[in-house]
Amino acid sequence: MIKGVIFDLDGVITDTAELHYSAWKALCEEMGWHFDRQLNESLRGISRLDSIRTIMHHNKASLDPDRIAELAERKNKIYVESLGGMTEEDFLPGARELLTHLRNEGFGVALGSSSKNAVKVLQQLNAIRYFDFIGDGNTVAKSKPAPDIFLHAAAQLKLPPNRCLVFEDAEKGIDAAKAGGFHCVGIGPEERVGHADIRFDSMKEATLFEVKSHFKDLF
Numbered sequence: 001m002i003k004g005v006i007f008d009l010d011g012v013i014t015d016t017a018e019l020h021y022s023a024w025k026a027l028c029e030e031m032g033w034h035f036d037r038q039l040n041e042s043l044r045g046i047s048r049l050d051s052i053r054t055i056m057h058h059n060k061a062s063l064d065p066d067r068i069a070e071l072a073e074r075k076n077k078i079y080v081e082s083l084g085g086m087t088e089e090d091f092l093p094g095a096r097e098l099l100t101h102l103r104n105e106g107f108g109v110a111l112g113s114s115s116k117n118a119v120k121v122l123q124q125l126n127a128i129r130y131f132d133f134i135g136d137g138n139t140v141a142k143s144k145p146a147p148d149i150f151l152h153a154a155a156q157l158k159l160p161p162n163r164c165l166v167f168e169d170a171e172k173g174i175d176a177a178k179a180g181g182f183h184c185v186g187i188g189p190e191e192r193v194g195h196a197d198i199r200f201d202s203m204k205e206a207t208l209f210e211v212k213s214h215f216k217d218l219f
């Protein structure tokens with residue numbers, strides 16, 4: 001029986017992709033690197049350092065590790081500043097309703113995000129109260145597609161992976177959930193999350209009723 005739900009943050013609870021895009025774009029312009037929305041898409045779900053490495057690889061750039069860390073920090077400053085304008089209005093449609101239903105029905109609820117800014121984002125949304133455990137980019141060493149963040153969150157909920165459902169919008173996030181033995185819900189297009197157990201175009205369609213109907217033997 002499913003007793004726990006683990007949520008990714010960016011692209012599931014709220015849409016930060018545009019803010020990440022603007023921050024990376026600003027850094028890339030300073031560096032004379034190419035950056036576009038397609039490249040931004042490929043950063044969905046992966047850590048900040050993996051992101052800058054991906055951008056550098058794309059631009060055939062090479063720098064020493066200290067300089068890379070410095071640039072990643074610069075991007076983060078721009079990103080964090082842009083989070084200041086985020087409010088309770090910035091939940092993705094359907095996300096807050098789903099969290100409320102899950103809490104009302106007594107499910108364990110955890111966050112399993114790659115972002116080191118997850119607590120800040122949840123504070124802006126006034127969403128801390130929905131979570132029994134918040135796992136973020138500081139929680140485990142190996143980030144998605146490794147299953148570690150989800151395994152850690154499940155352990156905190158005191159549940160084995162097969163009693164948890166993971167909500168993810170990233171291809172590598174679904175890979176991570178599957179590698180950990182979790183049931184998973186993909187949010188987004190077929191080409192990105194078609195390998196999830198069930199997929200919805202957006203969180204608006206991913207109601208508890210719909211999810212339960214799909215996994216009916218597990219609820």
Ligand code: BG6
Pocket residue numbers: 009010020043044045046047048051076113114115116117118137170
């Ligand atoms: C993920 C995002 O949730 O967090 C990625 O999908 C992002 O795009 C990653 O790179 C790391 O975020 P942060 O906030 O630690 O730079």
Ligand code: MG
Pocket residue numbers: 008009010011012044045168169170173
């Ligand atoms: Mg995401």
